[in-house]
Amino acid sequence: MEQGMRQGPSRIAAIGAWAAAGLLGGLIGSLAAVALTELIKLSLAATSGLGPAALRLLPLLGVGLAVLILFGLGRGQSVQTIAPRQMPRDKPRPGVAPGSLAAWYSFPHDIARADLTGDVVNASGVEERFPWNLAPLRALAILATVGLGAPMGTESPAAHIGVATGSWLGSALPSLRSLARPLAIGGGAASVSALIGIPLVGSFFMAELAARRQIPLSAPRAAAMLAGGLSGWAVHDAFQLDLIRLVVPRVPPGGFLAALQATLCIGVLAGALTALTGEAIYWARGWRDRPLTRLLIGGAALLLLALLIGVLATPAAAFGPGGTAIVWAETSNPAPLRLLALALLRAAATTAAVLAGGCGGVFVPFLAIGDLSGRVFATPFGIAPDLAGAAGAAAGIAGGYRLPFTAMAMVLGVGGPEGAQLTSMATVLVAALSGLLTARTANAMSTLVRSLWRERVGSGE
Numbered sequence: 141m142e143q144g145m146r147q148g149p150s151r152i153a154a155i156g157a158w159a160a161a162g163l164l165g166g167l168i169g170s171l172a173a174v175a176l177t178e179l180i181k182l183s184l185a186a187t188s189g190l191g192p193a194a195l196r197l198l199p200l201l202g203v204g205l206a207v208l209i210l211f212g213l214g215r216g217q218s219v220q221t222i223a224p225r226q227m228p229r230d231k232p233r234p235g236v237a238p239g240s241l242a243a244w245y246s247f248p249h250d251i252a253r254a255d256l257t258g259d260v261v262n263a264s265g266v267e268e269r270f271p272w273n274l275a276p277l278r279a280l281a282i283l284a285t286v287g288l289g290a291p292m293g294t295e296s297p298a299a300h301i302g303v304a305t306g307s308w309l310g311s312a313l314p315s316l317r318s319l320a321r322p323l324a325i326g327g328g329a330a331s332v333s334a335l336i337g338i339p340l341v342g343s344f345f346m347a348e349l350a351a352r353r354q355i356p357l358s359a360p361r362a363a364a365m366l367a368g369g370l371s372g373w374a375v376h377d378a379f380q381l382d383l384i385r386l387v388v389p390r391v392p393p394g395g396f397l398a399a400l401q402a403t404l405c406i407g408v409l410a411g412a413l414t415a416l417t418g419e420a421i422y423w424a425r426g427w428r429d430r431p432l433t434r435l436l437i438g439g440a441a442l443l444l445l446a447l448l449i450g451v452l453a454t455p456a457a458a459f460g461p462g463g464t465a466i467v468w469a470e471t472s473n474p475a476p477l478r479l480l481a482l483a484l485l486r487a488a489a490t491t492a493a494v495l496a497g498g499c500g501g502v503f504v505p506f507l508a509i510g511d512l513s514g515r516v517f518a519t520p521f522g523i524a525p526d527l528a529g530a531a532g533a534a535a536g537i538a539g540g541y542r543l544p545f546t547a548m549a550m551v552l553g554v555g556g557p558e559g560a561q562l563t564s565m566a567t568v569l570v571a572a573l574s575g576l577l578t579a580r581t582a583n584a585m586s587t588l589v590r591s592l593w594r595e596r597v598g599s600g601e
Contacts, residue, residue, distance in 0.1 A: 155363045161319040162326030162364030165306035166371030169327025170334040172305045173298040174375060176279055177335060177383050180294060183287030184460055192455040195289065196446040199459065199493070200439050202288025206281035207497040210253040211431040214277055254281065254499040255425055256296040257349070260303055260328060264350035267303060267324035268310055275304035281499035286461065290442075291489040292500025293461040293507075294383070295332055299345065302331030302368075325361060326368030333372030335383045338553030343369035344546040384504060385463050386550070387511060387533060391524035392559030399563045401521045402514075402528060407539075407570025410513040410532045414506050414540025415575035417487040419582045421502060424495035431497055438496025445489040453482055461500075462486060462508020466529065469515055476516045483512035503541060510536020510571075527560050531567040538568045539575025547571075 187198055256278065263270040282297040306327030310320020325346060333342030343365040347357060355361075375381075393399035427434065449458035449465075453472070457465040465486055469479060490505040514532020518525040530551075537547040551564040 151359070155359050157319065158322040158360035159363035159367040161316070161322035162329070162367035163371050165309060165323030165326035165364075166302075166330030166368035167375065168309060169302035169305040169323075169368075170298075170330035170372040170375045172327075173301045173331035174334050174379070174381065174383070176282065176301055177294050177298060179283055180287045181383065183283065184289060187289060188456065188459060188464070192450060195455045195459045196443060196450065198288045199290040199446065200443055200496075202284045202286075202290050203439060203442065203493055203496045203498040204435060205284035205288070206254065206499045207431050207435050209277060209281045209284065210497070210499065214253060253278075254494070254497055256282075256300040256499065256501065258425075260296075260299050260346075261349050261352050263303065263307075263324070264353045265355040266321075267307060268320035270303050270307040270324055272304035272308040272311065275301060275308075278499060285493070285498040286500045289459040290493045290498045290500060291458070291461065291486060291505055292493050292498050292502065293504030294501060295335060295345075295503035296501030297499075298331035298335050298501075299328045299349075302327035302329070322360065322364035325364040326371065329365045329368030330372030330375065333369045334375045334381065335372075336386070336550065336553070337373065337376045337381065337384075338550060339369040339373035340549040341369070341546055341553060342372050344549045345543060348543045348546055385466075386507075386554050387466065387526050387529045388554050389524065389527040389530045389556035389560035389564070391527060392557040393523050393527065393563055398521050398523055399559065399566075402517055402523050402531060403563055403566040403570055405517045405521070406514045406528060406531050407535050407567040408574045409516065410510040410535035410567075411539025411571030411574030412578040413483060413487060413513055414509055414536040414571075415578040416582060417491060417506070417509060418502070418540045418542070418575075419579055419586075420487075420491045421494050424491050427495065435496050438492045438494070438498075441492035442489060442496060445485055445492060449482065449485050449489070452478065452485065457482065458486075458489060461504035462511075463504075465508050466511050469512055469529070470525065476519060479512050479516045483509050483516075486512065503537065506536040506540040507533040508536075509540070510534070514567075527556075527563065530554065530556070530560070531564040534564050535567045535571030539571040539578075542572075542575065542579075544568055544572040 187194065259271060279301060286292055286294055286297065303324045306324035307320055310316050310323045316323060329342040329346045331342065332345045333339050336342070346365050393402060446455070446458040453465065453468050457468045465482060486505065487509050490502060510532040511529040512532070514528040514535065515525050518528040534547040534551050537550065538544040547568045548565060551561055551568065
């Protein structure tokens with residue numbers, strides 16, 4: 141479709157059409173994503189004030205409900221996979237008639253049912269084939285997981301719902317069928333921008349996810365992404381939304397040496413820690429076992445980690461995507477080692493939630509893990525805790541989620557003194573390199589261990 145537009149008589153008209161479609165898909169998609177996020181926010185507000193026992197058990201209940209929704213109501217073979225795949229070319233699933241009621245809850249064989257980002261990535265370049273019919277079932281699982289306090293976030297759910305809404309618009313309205321792709325692209329970009337409140341964050345988010353499948357960034361795609369990001373920001377501004385709390389640095393570093401030390405240490409630690417967490421989540425997402433087995437093992441780990449976080453900090457610090465942990469760090473002035481321990485436990489808790497079958501995102505958890513990691517160096521280097529937290533949060537997105545341009549757009553959008561912004565931008569670059577090296581080292585070591593294990597088993601030792 142994009143290639144055909146480049147060969148058309150009017151490149152400018154094609155770009156304009158995709159921009160208009162991105163704007164329309166963005167407005168409608170972001171409203172759908174915001175509605176789901178507001179429900180999650182209401183649920184968290186209603187439950188976050190409960191006692192310690194409830195704060196520990198509700199996330200486990202939410203993940204259990206998500207597993208029941210995806211594997212009880214959902215039909216199809218319960219296969220978890222992280223192998224690259226292409227979106228089907230309108231090929232009917234075995235035993236599922238196209239357009240039937242079963243198509244709304246029957247999953248393909250090769251899909252990890254709780255992997256929201258995976259569908260967005262795999263549909264890149266063919267967004268019109270996005271499985272929008274499965275979005276309502278997943279929305280219920282998202283509401284159960286994140287709304288009841290599991291340590292997972294809302295950005296992947298937003299992108300998923302936004303892309304699904306745009307793809308559905310193109311499918312439901314014959315007059316828009318030829319623009320289904322930019323409608324979906326705009327919907328995804330707008331939904332993330334509406335949550336964050338920064339227009340370019342959603343645009344870069346969609347661009348960097350598409351880059352994972354080596355989809356060229358053509359002028360029409362860029363126009364749809366930018367229009368979507370702007371429409372999501374407009375929705376955020378019009379409704380005065382407050383969905384994700386970002387720490388704004390208020391005080392610049394005291395000098396060049398302090399900025400350099402913070403950049404290197406925060407970037408290396410936050411980038412490496414979130415990269416290792418990302419690798420662990422990748423493994424947990426693809427672990428093939430029965431859903432009940434995964435729920436029992438992951439759920440037990442999630443409960444144990446909630447207990448440990450409650451002892452280390454407060455039970456509320458284990459509840460939700462990570463904002464309460466940051467609030468605790470801001471108000472309690474904990475020691476650096478205590479902050480590092482909390483970051484490690486939060487990283488493990490998000491991995492456990494994924495292993496158990498939770499349906500949510502990791503963008504906000506990575507923000508929290510990075511923020512806590514950054515604050516480890518606030519006192520030793522004499523920099524403001526809010527700057528250390530903001531730089532660490534951006535580093536977590538660059539290193540763990542591997543979205544450096546998205547992280548940079550976030551830094552610029554959050555604002556603050558020029559010195560603080562430059563420090564955060566430099567930290568993003570260090571974190572991106574640290575995360576890449578850490579991930580490659582972890583993969584190499586994992587491959588070596590598996591190879592040695594296979595040789596040992598093969599030799600009968």
